[in-house]
Amino acid sequence: MFKRHSVSTVSDPHCRKSVDNLEYDDFLCYDVDGFELSVAEQKYYRAMNYPIDYHILNHVCWQEPWFELEQDVEGLLLHHSMILHRCDYVGEAKEQLESLQDTIPWANQLLKTRIKWGFDFNLYGIADDRTVFEVLHIEYDNTDYDNYSNHLRSFEFTIRHKDWQDAARSVWSFKDQWQHLKGFEQNHWKAKFLIGWDKAEVIEKAN
Numbered sequence: 001m002f003k004r005h006s007v008s009t010v011s012d013p014h015c016r017k018s019v020d021n022l023e024y025d026d027f028l029c030y031d032v033d034g035f036e037l038s039v040a041e042q043k044y045y046r047a048m049n050y051p052i053d054y055h056i057l058n059h060v061c062w063q064e065p066w067f068e069l070e071q072d073v074e075g076l077l078l079h080h081s082m083i084l085h086r087c088d089y090v091g092e093a094k095e096q097l098e099s100l101q102d103t104i105p106w107a108n109q110l111l112k113t114r115i116k117w118g119f120d121f122n123l124y125g126i127a128d129d130r131t132v133f134e135v136l137h138i139e140y141d142n143t144d145y146d147n148y149s150n151h152l153r154s155f156e157f158t159i160r161h162k163d164w165q166d167a168a169r170s171v172w173s174f175k176d177q178w179q180h181l182k183g184f185e186q187n188h189w190k191a192k193f194l195i196g197w198d199k200a201e202v203i204e205k206a207n
Helices: 039-047 091-100 107-112 145-161 164-173 184-195
Strands: 002-004 062-065 067-069 076-086 116-126 132-142
Touching: 002 145, 039 107, 067 076, 076 132, 076 164, 091 107, 116 145, 116 164, 132 145, 132 164, 132 184, 164 184
Parallel strands: none
Antiparallel strands: 002 067, 062 076, 076 116, 116 132
């Protein structure tokens, strides 16, 4: 039903190299909750040749395709599925950021950035009346590599072994229990119903 891309998790994602032409505005809009990169961060990631050019959600970050849906699967649509990384700054990169703090205080946010890893899976279904609805949308990230890896393996097992067409039909049959819920509460209900998670989004701050 799903085919996994050959993406792997990097256990030590560091930015080590200094970069040229950093400006004050490059450091604006730091994402403290997720993985999206400011212009300054993009420059550091590109210096390391990290893969930040997959615009899966029109975001610029280290996100790589994870699973894809086989073409012959009816009644399902995969919105997105990716593995994510966030780096810390060491070596020359750290020294450069430390030297910039007096003139660009936002540089301190990069210095405080912790390594974290994440995965994001968003699956839709198509009802008999052609209504398109969200079946499951989960986001998980962690700053502990072992915890992240354990959750990744567990969820990959679920992706491979659950009958997702049946799962979609079940979610739609109980729509009276979740359609009235606001915002992320719908996601939480479906995550609890399908995979036993209390929350659909398990998020770590970047610093």
